[in-house]
Amino acid sequence: MAKLREDFLWGGAVAAHQLEGGWQEGGKGVSVADVMTAGANGVERTITDGVLPGYNYPNHDAIDFYHHYKDDVKLFADLGLKAFRTSIAWTRIFPNGDETEPNEAGLQFYDDLFDELLKNGIEPVITLSHFEMPYHLVTEYGGWRSRKVIDFFVRFATTVFKRYKNKVRYWMTFNEINNQANVGTEFALFTNSGVKVKPGEDAEKVMYQAAHYEVVASALAVQIGHQINPDFQIGAMIAMVPLYPISPRPADIFKAERAIQTRYWFADVQANGEYPAWLTRYQERAGFNLDITLEDRDVLKQGKVDYIGFSYYMSNTVKAKDDEPDSYKYEEDKDIVRNPTVEASEWGWQIDPQGLRYAMNWFNDRYKLPLFIVENGFGAIDKLDADGHVHDDYRVNYMREHIEQMELAVDVDGVDLIGYTPWGFIDLVSAGTGQMDKRYGLIYVDKNDKGEGTLARSKKDSFYWFQNVIKTNGEDL
Ligand code: P53
Numbered sequence: 174m175a176k177l178r179e180d181f182l183w184g185g186a187v188a189a190h191q192l193e194g195g196w197q198e199g200g201k202g203v204s205v206a207d208v209m210t211a212g213a214n215g216v217e218r219t220i221t222d223g224v225l226p227g228y229n230y231p232n233h234d235a236i237d238f239y240h241h242y243k244d245d246v247k248l249f250a251d252l253g254l255k256a257f258r259t260s261i262a263w264t265r266i267f268p269n270g271d272e273t274e275p276n277e278a279g280l281q282f283y284d285d286l287f288d289e290l291l292k293n294g295i296e297p298v299i300t301l302s303h304f305e306m307p308y309h310l311v312t313e314y315g316g317w318r319s320r321k322v323i324d325f326f327v328r329f330a331t332t333v334f335k336r337y338k339n340k341v342r343y344w345m346t347f348n349e350i351n352n353q354a355n356v357g358t359e360f361a362l363f364t365n366s367g368v369k370v371k372p373g374e375d376a377e378k379v380m381y382q383a384a385h386y387e388v389v390a391s392a393l394a395v396q397i398g399h400q401i402n403p404d405f406q407i408g409a410m411i412a413m414v415p416l417y418p419i420s421p422r423p424a425d426i427f428k429a430e431r432a433i434q435t436r437y438w439f440a441d442v443q444a445n446g447e448y449p450a451w452l453t454r455y456q457e458r459a460g461f462n463l464d465i466t467l468e469d470r471d472v473l474k475q476g477k478v479d480y481i482g483f484s485y486y487m488s489n490t491v492k493a494k495d496d497e498p499d500s501y502k503y504e505e506d507k508d509i510v511r512n513p514t515v516e517a518s519e520w521g522w523q524i525d526p527q528g529l530r531y532a533m534n535w536f537n538d539r540y541k542l543p544l545f546i547v548e549n550g551f552g553a554i555d556k557l558d559a560d561g562h563v564h565d566d567y568r569v570n571y572m573r574e575h576i577e578q579m580e581l582a583v584d585v586d587g588v589d590l591i592g593y594t595p596w597g598f599i600d601l602v603s604a605g606t607g608q609m610d611k612r613y614g615l616i617y618v619d620k621n622d623k624g625e626g627t628l629a630r631s632k633k634d635s636f637y638w639f640q641n642v643i644k645t646n647g648e649d650l
Contacts, residue, residue, distance in 0.1 A: 176584040182296065182592025183643040184256030185249065185599070185615075186548050188303040188348065190232045192601040193262065195239030199278035202268025204305040205316075205367050206232040211607035211622065214520060218607045220363055223308070229624065231602045231609065236618045237628055242286055245599065248616060248630060250293035253643040257295050258547055258594045259286075260303035260348065261333055270307030270325050271314075275332045283333075287340040298547070298594065299341050300410060301330055301394065303348035304364040304604060316367025317383035320464065323390045330394040331401070338402040343591075345482045345547070346391035349412035351439040356380045357506030364604065378461045388442045389469050392476025406591075408480040408545060409443040415488040415528045415535070419510050424493035431501040432491045432508065440481060444540040446474040455500055480591060481536050484548030485575070488512070488528035520552060520611065526574035533582035533590070543589045548596035549575055550613040552603065555633070563617050563633040572635065573650045580647055595639070599630070615639050 190206035203224060211229045212218040221228060238245060249257060263270065265279030287297050306316065314321055330346075352361040353368075356376040362368045366383040370376045391409070398405045416432040418425035434451055441449045447470065456463060490512040491503070517523045529549070536544055551571035555563045572595060582588045597613030600620075605611075610622045615636040620626035641649055 177580065177590065177647050179646075181590070181646060182256040182298070182343075182545075182594070183647075184254050184258055184295075184298065184592055184594035185252070186258035186594040186596050187238075187599065187601055188300065188305070188604070189260045189262035189265075190235070190303070190305040190602075191597070191604060192236050192238040192259075192599065194233065194235040194237040196233040198239055199265060199282055200268055200276045201262065201279065202264035202270070203308040204262065204264045205308055205311060205363060206305045208308055209607060213606060213608065213622070214611070216606070217358070217360065218605075220359065220369070223312075231607045231624070234624070235602050236600065236620060239282070241628070241630075243289055245630065246286075246289045246293055246295070248599075248632075249290075249295060251640075252598075252615065252636060253640050254295050255643070256298050256343075256592055256594055257290055258298040258300065260300040260305065262305055263302060263329055264305065264307050266332060267307065267325070267329055269309035270322075270329075271310065273328075280332075280336055283337065284340075287337060291340060296343070297341050298343040298345075298592075299333075299337070300345045300348050301333070302326070302346065306367045308367075311367040311369070316369075317365075317386050318368055318379065320386055323386050323393070326390045327393050327397065331397055334394075334398045334401045334405070338405075342404060342406060343545070344398060344405060344407045345410040346394050346407065346478075347387055348410050349484060350384070350387060350391070350410065350443075351436050352412050353380050353384060354436045354439075355505035357504060360605070375461075378459070378463075381456060381461060382463050384439065385463060385465055385469070388439065389472050391443060391478075392446075392472045395476040395478060396472075406479045408482040409440055409478045410482040410484070410547060411437065411440045413483040413485050413532045413536070415525075415532050417488060417490045417512065419490050419492040419512075422493070424497065425491070427501055428493035428497065428503070428508070429491050432503040432505075435503040436505075440536075440540070442473060443478045444481065444542060446477045448473075458500065478542070480543040480545055481540055482545040482547040483532070483536070484596065485529050485532055485546060486549065486596075487522040488515070488525040488531075489523065518552060519554065520606075522552070524551075524571065526578045529575050530578040530582045530586070533579070533588045534586055537586070537588045543591050545591040546579065546593045548594070550596040550598070552597075552611040552613050554610055555612050555617065557617075561631065563631075565633045565635045568615075568633070568635045569638045572639070576642065576647060576650055598639075
């Protein structure tokens, strides 16, 4: 089967704050990830007011990639990776976010890392903002509530586009920009936008404003990036969780449609260059009175993305309330119901390989842009055998079934796919829970939730399996 592109980017994905550590090395500033404590399965992470004594902040040291990257890149080359997706920690380049001059030590770190990757035949794929904006921008400007942050982001983007214009070709602006559609929990708005909702505030209104400034900033970055290097491919990055109706009842079907619109309008704006009609009406009717200017609308039109990067882990299912308002409002924390036809992981993430093929067709029909699967994977508690090895057949099964569906979407459905970079292919800190023991890796890292361990790296069974998948360009699964 397969029929993937000859230059298909088999890779692996991580984010700076989840693996680098070195939170104060090389002049790095404090990021939003640095003020989030370790949670647990079912226990949310706490967002503290700055870095306080007595708390466990797992991102501070993470897996210390900052000091291990040379050896780690050798392992990545051994795995056969053609691409390595990471982010540039904004706080290494602009420690507070609002400086006018960048921090040279931070820029040099990524020069060294990218050189090491390229020397090993691995192409860096870069996310500009992956849940790690400078914390100073939160305390001084309220995060993306402020229009000023557009300028700070654009300065950051311009700086790294110029510096790495001959080393990086594939970029993404904001990681999972659409997570914040879920305004019912504090996690997404804080990690996406550095926004804390105040008592009495309408979280939805705050989200729509912050997200608007982000899509404008993203469109500006696309325009500027193309001026700096016309070969740049600059993508959106969307957390794709297909939303199915629980039944064929028309109200459930329409509820699912509204849920999809609510979660994916971000991609509509980034790919089509304009807001969808339903959302403009929704915002007007709600009386949000947002700061969206004619000039902004023009920027959006001129800054459409080149491709859609997306993560895919699971699907969800929704059910209409008995008394839906005319707007058919979708509230992610309330409207999701268990899908009885699929299994779920220990964290309740519903396993649905076919949903990946569905998602690829959906994106393709809607945007007609190349796709890039920049995250997929299975979080699990791994057990070491007597010899210290991890036999993770459950992870191999998950990846095999997803890659099969991915190949059907390419081969049978004609989707144009750039690459596949499984998430956390080296164990790292979980974004959602701050755990180390929720592992996605093909490479094991000896560190546990308490922070104990030697940090030694070792290959799991899935490493050897994926090595062969890459070697055969997806023919041998
Ligand atoms: P963790 C929610 C739903 C889907 C993807 O997630 C998500 C989240 C946020 O938790 O995040 C992405 O570590 C994200 C990564 C993250 C990965 O998925 O919570 O881009 O930073 O680590 C897996 O298990």
